[in-house]
Amino acid sequence: TMTEIQVFSTPSCPYCTKIKEWLDENDYEYTEHNVAEDEEKAKEMMNKTGQRGVPQTFVGDEAIVGFQPEKVEEAIQNQQ
Numbered sequence: 001t002m003t004e005i006q007v008f009s010t011p012s013c014p015y016c017t018k019i020k021e022w023l024d025e026n027d028y029e030y031t032e033h034n035v036a037e038d039e040e041k042a043k044e045m046m047n048k049t050g051q052r053g054v055p056q057t058f059v060g061d062e063a064i065v066g067f068q069p070e071k072v073e074e075a076i077q078n079q080q
Contacts (some may be wrong), residue, residue, distance in 0.1 A: 002028075003080070007030050007057050008041060013054050013055065015054075019067050019072070026073075030057075053066065
């Protein structure tokens with residue numbers, strides 16, 4: 001089964017859009033959390049990584065901060 005992928009993002013962040021486009025292009029399903037609107041998810045993200053910067057992509061429990069598709073890819077491969 002596919003590991004759960006979550007993207008914590010904001011609408012105004014260009015790299016958030018880029019990582020979502022990359023996931024779409026590679027047919028990876030993911031759940032998006034808009035941390036600009038969702039205070040609970042913003043807190044959860046902060047608690048997990050201690051970082052405010054977006055995007056933060058979680059592959060299972062592994063967090064990749066910023067636009068780093070190669071690291072996301074690696075995390076996905078490692079968990080399959």
